[in-house]
Amino acid sequence: MRVVIAPDSFKGSISARDAAAAIAAGWRSVRPSDDVLELPQADGGEGTLDAIEAVTPDAVRRSAGLVTGPDGRPVPGEWLDLPDGTAVVELAQCSGIALMERLDPLGATTRGLGEVIAAALESGAVELVIALGGSASTDGGMGALEALDLSRPPPRGVRLLTDVTAPLLGPTGAAAVYGPQKGATPDQIAELEERLLAFSSLYDVDPGTPGAGAAGGTAYGFLAAWNAVIQPGAPEIAGLTGLRRHLRPGGVLITGEGSFDATSTQGKVVGHGIQLAAECGVSQTFVIAGRFSAEPRGPGGSPVASIALVDLAGSTDAAIAEPARWLSAAGARAATQLEA
The missing domain is CATH 3.90.1510.10 (Glycerate kinase, domain 2)
Known part of the structure; x- marks a missing residue:
């Protein structure tokens, strides 16, 4: 299965590149045979x-x-x-x-x-x-x-x-x-x-x-x-990185950012990724974030699977202190949820 891991940076905590690597490591620990592609993103800000x-x-x-x-x-x-x-x-x-x-x-x-x-x-x-x-x-x-x-x-x-x-x-x-x-x-x-x-x-x-x-x-x-x-x-950076052409019908997209809120689907990395995944026929999209103050949804209001690092780590401070550890755990959680 093609799994594209395309997060933004988790601002003040971990770069998009390191976040993608940590999520990928977690996914591979559960599903080592999948075709996992790390494709860090940005929207003009940090990273x-x-x-x-x-x-x-x-x-x-x-x-x-x-x-x-x-x-x-x-x-x-x-x-x-x-x-x-x-x-x-x-x-x-x-x-x-x-x-x-x-x-x-x-x-x-x-x-x-x-x-x-x-x-x-x-x-x-x-x-x-x-x-x-x-x-x-x-x-x-x-x-x-x-x-x-x-x-x-x-x-x-x-x-x-x-x-x-x-x-x-x-x-x-x-x-x-x-x-x-x-x-x-x-x-x-x-x-x-x-x-x-x-x-x-x-x-x-x-x-x-x-x-x-x-x-x-x-x-x-x-x-x-x-x-x-x-x-x-x-969209500009997604075009440069070739995000659309790497997504596969029936595949998986994992995106994310430090804090998901109501603006995250309005021209930002996560929202653009969710939109592209729907257009490309991706079977499962996951959003990983430090915390959520809104529920991620796709086109037409369909719910998108979400995993919060604060839930895995037990607190905001713990998640920020060891972001790679908890992003890896989130990647493994996503792979487990897919298997289920």
């Missing part, structure tokens, strides 16, 4: 470089040296140099919230992202893919654009990968929806909204453009300044 690198022959991970981290402390910057001259840059890698020593909603910056992009352009990149997700700031990408100064976009243009459709401003925008996740109080949210409004007044680009609010409005900054194009991250 995007890893997912693309894993399936792109001759891709090279390049160093930008130390760049400005989201809280001002230096962090190592990296990008992925693809054989066709495309540079893939991951905001979470150099300007992500996981890099913050403590949350600073008003002071956090995307400057490091701009410094990595500058290094990629100086190396000769002719196209740029910016993975937007996991940001620490709500600066509209101003920090990144300031670091780029008078740099021009590459000749083949800029694509922005994101898993959200939020506009820049308003009650569903970057500050109102995502500011609290970055530690912003109501007063700080109002201040961030004013900053973004003032920034958007400098350009003719509509701040209501779907996805403009991604990564604290960084998407808007590159839409406005560099005429970038927004693309849904999960």
Whole structure:
């Protein structure tokens, strides 16, 4: 039986690549004869470089040296140099919230992202893919654009990968929806909204453009300044990794993420995987997550099998402390459930 294991990263706990390997080990411990394929995924957030690198022959991970981290402390910057001259840059890698020593909603910056992009352009990149997700700031990408100064976009243009459709401003925008996740109080949210409004007044680009609010409005900054194009991250990366062509009628798909909620089926890795599995005639889909606050469902509302690591480990702390152990246990549980 073909078993495709295609999780997102379990943010702050384990990478998508290591998660896929752990789940695969658990599955094989029960069903060693199955054709198990590890195909880690991403949607523009943490792990995007890893997912693309894993399936792109001759891709090279390049160093930008130390760049400005989201809280001002230096962090190592990296990008992925693809054989066709495309540079893939991951905001979470150099300007992500996981890099913050403590949350600073008003002071956090995307400057490091701009410094990595500058290094990629100086190396000769002719196209740029910016993975937007996991940001620490709500600066509209101003920090990144300031670091780029008078740099021009590459000749083949800029694509922005994101898993959200939020506009820049308003009650569903970057500050109102995502500011609290970055530690912003109501007063700080109002201040961030004013900053973004003032920034958007400098350009003719509509701040209501779907996805403009991604990564604290960084998407808007590159839409406005560099005429970038927004693309849904999960389908783009699934296409690069060949997820659809690896799924088999009568086979199995195992996907997952750290925390499954009502947004997980709205343009994210898990939701896209469930949709593809249904289209390809996969007989069984499993969702493995650290925890569930909603029930995973497929097209038409059909239930999808779910396995929570907190249930296997006994607590959230235990699951986070040993993610590979419990992901392996979840893989074995899924194989047992299939056999049953």
